[in-house]
Amino acid sequence: MKNISFRQFSTSFSSGVKQPIFEPRITGILGRNWKPLPVPHKTIPEPKGQDLDFVNVAHSHLIHSDWAKLDLLSSGLTPFRVKHILLKIQKDHVLSHEFFKWVGVKKASLHTLETHSMILHILTRNGKFKSAESILRGIIVSGSIDLPPKLFDEILYSYRICDSSPVVFDLLFKTFAHVRKFRNASDTFCRMKDYGFLPRVESCNAYISSLLDLDRVDVTFTFYKEMQRYRISPNVYTLNMVIRAYCKSGKLDKALQVFKEMESMGCSPTVASYNTLIAGYCNKGLLSFAMKLKSLMGKNGILPDVVTFNTLINGFCKEGKVSEANKLFSEMKSINVAPNTVTYNTLINGYSQGGNADIGAKLYEEMTKNQVKADILTYNALILGLCKEGKTKKAANLVKELDKENLVPNVSTFSALIGGQCVRKNSDRAFQLYKSMVRAGYHPNEHTFGMLISTFCKNKDFDGAVQVLREMFDRLIVPDLGMLTVLCEGLHKSGKQKLVMSLCSEMEVRRLMPEGFDIAKVICPGTMNENKAFNVDL
Numbered sequence: 324m325k326n327i328s329f330r331q332f333s334t335s336f337s338s339g340v341k342q343p344i345f346e347p348r349i350t351g352i353l354g355r356n357w358k359p360l361p362v363p364h365k366t367i368p369e370p371k372g373q374d375l376d377f378v379n380v381a382h383s384h385l386i387h388s389d390w391a392k393l394d395l396l397s398s399g400l401t402p403f404r405v406k407h408i409l410l411k412i413q414k415d416h417v418l419s420h421e422f423f424k425w426v427g428v429k430k431a432s433l434h435t436l437e438t439h440s441m442i443l444h445i446l447t448r449n450g451k452f453k454s455a456e457s458i459l460r461g462i463i464v465s466g467s468i469d470l471p472p473k474l475f476d477e478i479l480y481s482y483r484i485c486d487s488s489p490v491v492f493d494l495l496f497k498t499f500a501h502v503r504k505f506r507n508a509s510d511t512f513c514r515m516k517d518y519g520f521l522p523r524v525e526s527c528n529a530y531i532s533s534l535l536d537l538d539r540v541d542v543t544f545t546f547y548k549e550m551q552r553y554r555i556s557p558n559v560y561t562l563n564m565v566i567r568a569y570c571k572s573g574k575l576d577k578a579l580q581v582f583k584e585m586e587s588m589g590c591s592p593t594v595a596s597y598n599t600l601i602a603g604y605c606n607k608g609l610l611s612f613a614m615k616l617k618s619l620m621g622k623n624g625i626l627p628d629v630v631t632f633n634t635l636i637n638g639f640c641k642e643g644k645v646s647e648a649n650k651l652f653s654e655m656k657s658i659n660v661a662p663n664t665v666t667y668n669t670l671i672n673g674y675s676q677g678g679n680a681d682i683g684a685k686l687y688e689e690m691t692k693n694q695v696k697a698d699i700l701t702y703n704a705l706i707l708g709l710c711k712e713g714k715t716k717k718a719a720n721l722v723k724e725l726d727k728e729n730l731v732p733n734v735s736t737f738s739a740l741i742g743g744q745c746v747r748k749n750s751d752r753a754f755q756l757y758k759s760m761v762r763a764g765y766h767p768n769e770h771t772f773g774m775l776i777s778t779f780c781k782n783k784d785f786d787g788a789v790q791v792l793r794e795m796f797d798r799l800i801v802p803d804l805g806m807l808t809v810l811c812e813g814l815h816k817s818g819k820q821k822l823v824m825s826l827c828s829e830m831e832v833r834r835l836m837p838e839g840f841d842i843a844k845v846i847c848p849g850t851m852n853e854n855k856a857f858n859v860d861l
Contacts, residue, residue, distance in 0.1 A: 359516070359517065359518055359519030360517050360518050360519075361518075362479065362482055362483060362518055362519075363479065363480055363483075364483045364484070365480035365481060365483070365484060366484075367406070367484065370403070370404070370407050374401075374403065374404060374407070377396070377399055377404050378404055378407045378408055378411060380396065381393060381396055381404070381408050382408060382411050382412065384396070385408070385412055385418060385422060386412070386415075386418070390425070393425070397429045397430070400426065400429065400430065400433055401433070402433050402434075402435045402437070402438065405426055405433050405434070405438050406435075406437055406438055406441065408422065409422065409423070409438060409441045409442065409445070410441065410484070410485075413441070413444075413445050413485060413486075416445050416446060416448075416449040416451060419442060419445045419446075420442065420445075420446065420451070420454060423438070423442045423458075426438075436462075436470075436473060436474060436477040437477055437481065439458065439462055439474075439477070440474070440477040440478045440481045440485075441481055441485055442455075442458060443455050443458060443459065443478060443491055443494070443495075444478070444481060444482065444485035444486075444487040444488075444491055445485065446458070447487070447488060447490045447491040447494055448485070448486070448487055448488045448490075448491075452490075452494060455491075455494055456494060456497075456498050456501075459494065459495065459498040460498060460501075460502060462474060463498065463499070463502055463504060463507075464502070471499070471504070471507040471510070471511070472510070474495070475492075475495065475510075475511060475514055478491055478492065478495065479518065489520045489521075490523075492511070492515045492520045492522070493515075493520075493522045493523050493526050494526075495511055496508055496511045496512055496515065496522045496526050496530070497522070497525075497526035497529050497530070499511055500526065500529045500530035500532075500533050501529060501533070503533050503537070505530075505533070505534065505539070505542070508530055509542075509546075512530075512546075512549070516553065521553055521555055522555070524550075524555055524556060524557060524558050524561060527546070527550055527555060527557075527561065528558070528560050528561055528564065530546065531543055531546065531547070531561065531564045531565075531568075532564060534546070535564060535567060535568060535571070538571065540568040540569075540571050540572045543564070543565070543568045544565075544568065547561075547565055547568075556588075556589070557588065557590070558590060559585070559590040559591070559592075559593055559596070562581055562582075562585050562588065562590055562596070563593070563595050563596050563599055565581050566578045566581050566582055566596065566599045566600055566603075567599045567603075569581065569603070570599060570600065570602065570603030570606070573607070575600075575603050575604065575607060575609075578599075578600055578603055579600065582596060582600055592623070592625070593625070594620070594625050594626070594627070594628055594630075594631065597616055597617075597619075597620050597625065597627075597631065598628075598630045598631050598634060600616055601613045601616050601617065601631060601634050601635065602634045604616065604638075605634055605635065605637065605638030605641075606638075608638075608641075608642060610635075610638050610639060610642065610644075610647075613634075613635060613638060614635070617631060617635065626658075626660075627655075627660065628660060629655070629660055629661065629662070629663055629665075629666065632651055632652070632654075632655040632660060632662075632666065633663075633665050633666050633669060635648075635651050636648045636651050636652060636666060636669050636670060636673075637669045639651070639673075640669055640670065640672065640673030640676075643676075643677065645670070645673045645674055645677055645679075648669075648670060648673055649670065652666065652670060661693075662693075662695065663695060664690075664695055664696055664697070664698055664700075664701065667686055667687070667689075667690040667695060667697075667701065668698070668700045668701050668704055670683075670686055671683040671686050671687060671701060671704040671705060671708070672700075672703075672704035672707070674686070674708065675704050675705065675707045675708030675711065676707070676708075676711075678708075678711050678712060679708070680705070680708030680709050680711070680712050680714065683704065683705055683708045684705065684708075687701065687705055697728070698730065699725070699730045699731070699732075699733055699736070700735075702721055702722075702724070702725060702728075702730065702736070703733070703735045703736050703739060705721055706718045706721050706722065706736060706739045706740065706743075707735075707739040707742070709721070709743065710739045710740060710742050710743025710744075710746065711742070711743070711746065712746075713743065713746040713747050714743070715740070715743040715744060715747060715749075718739070718740060718743055719740075722736065722740070732763070733765065734760070734765040734766065734767075734768075737756060737757075737759065737760035737763070737765060737767075737771075738760075738767070738768075738770070738771050740756050741753045741756045741757055741760070741771055741774060741775065742774055744756060744778075745774045745775065745777070745778040748778055748781060748782055749778075750775070750778040750779045750781075750782050750784055750787055751787070753774070753775055753778060754775060754779075754787065754790075754791070757771070757775060757791075757794075766798070767794075767798075769800060769803065772791060772794070772795050772800065772802075773803055773806050775788075775791045776788045776791050776792060776802075776806050776810060777806060777809070779791065780809050780810055780813050783813065783817075785810065785813045785814050785817055785819070788810050788813070789810070789814070789822065789826070792807075792810065792826065795835075796829065796830070796833060796835060799833065799835065800835070801835050801836075801837050802830075802835070802837055803837065804837040804838070804839055804840055807837060807840060808840070808844075808845060811823050811826070811827075811842070811845045812845050814826075815845060823842070823845070824842075827842055
């Protein structure tokens with residue numbers, strides 16, 4: 324693959340389409356081919372006549388904090404006069420900000436991109452970054468498509484006249500990252516480089532963090548390479564996020580390589596570094612490697628925290644190795660790492676999935692005793708365990724407790740309760756719960772529909788199963804191949820061949836026919852010719 328620049332990776336995040344924008348850019352090693360452009364100097368006309376008199380009088384009122392007299396002059400304000408007043412008082416950032424806000428209250432239309440740029444220069448030069456970012460956010464959310472490049476130009480051309488600092492461009496880049504305007508952030512980064520400005524590593528981190536929140540690991544890697552090319556030294560937070568990005572993309576070898584190189588880059592791995600890598604191995608089911616990393620933590624004098632244990636416990640529970648997860652649970656308590664809600668929820672769910680509701684209940688009692696707050700996930704795990712064992716009355720009692728705890732049943736709660744009734748083969752009761760679920764505004768998934776149809780078929784209530792199947796049609800959910808085959812075979816044996824054909828026809832029309840379904844294999848050999856004719860008609 325050819326080397327292409329970061330700007331070539333700029334994408335239209337607003338549309339969600341990952342389409343590269345190709346432009347020739349600076350390439351090569353910093354210091355050899357990187358030749359920044361000179362910062363342009365923009366001169367502005369000096370005020371004369373009435374404009375000059377107005378600016379001088381307003382300036383006098385401002386330095387004497389005589390806002391009452393200034394109010395009397397407000398009707399005579401123009402963008403030109405506002406600009407020159409700001410230039411005259413720019414050494415006093417407090418007064419400049421107060422005047423800027425006062426103008427906005429009197430007549431917001433007097434503020435132009437030029438006056439906005441000036442106040443940004445004044446505030447950032449004096450380290451008032453929060454105030455400056457607040458103003459920037461206000462500009463950005465105005466929604467004008469062509470505003471970001473114009474804003475950069477205005478800041479650039481007013482840079483010298485305001486005796487500004489490179490931090491103003493850093494702030495622009497970081498603010499675009501914070502508000503997730505990634506296209507604008509990447510363009511700002513590229514234009515900054517054109518003029519010899521580079522963002523601080525903290526701003527780069529803000530950009531990478533926002534990218535990872537939206538799973539844009541592709542842009543993350545490209546941007547990290549740009550940081551390296553322009554010698555923006557990463558810190559431990561940068562490297563932790565790069566490790567996280569490699570783990571997200573399943574490239575654990577690359578993640579481990581960055582982890583091993585941290586020391587040589589002047590950064591010591593933190594507990595977050597280990598936790599990120601451990602999570603990557605756990606997600607891949609590589610639990611032995613994850614445990615080796617935990618041991619390495621201890622050797623390097625870093626104590627595992629609750630996140631370390633929660634990650635490992637979850638990894639073992641996902642693999643059905645609840646006894647190993649329980650050993651970790653005992654270990655964390657022995658070294659005084661207090662289990663939290665996530666710890667208990669993970670273990671309770673692990674035991675419930677394994678059909679051991681009693682241990683789940685004991686963990687809940689321990690949780691309550693230790694004053695660890697239970698949430699809806701706790702109750703869902705307990706309800707699931709009871710329902711898997713067919714203990715639907717106990718599960719129903721737990722549901723009643725939700726209201727006392729100010730918790731609301733969610734889709735998982737209903738799914739567990741439906742599953743419990745299906746275990747007891749109470750298909751009608753399960754379907755009533757399904758209707759309650761829909762009335763509550765929740766959307767059943769394929770698993771819920773599968774449980775319902777399977778239970779109706781086991782009870783030889785094929786009409787009930789068809790009713791569920793039609794519910795799937797209404798939600799444009801493709802039925803499972805095996806589930807549909809069982810239902811159609813049951814209908815055929817009940818003498819309802821026409822209904823089978825009608826359902827298949829409807830699935831074909833709605834494009835909901837599961838891949839691999841063959842009606843000829845469902846019908847008895849004696850009716851094969853009829854079925855072939857039917858297939859042709861379809």
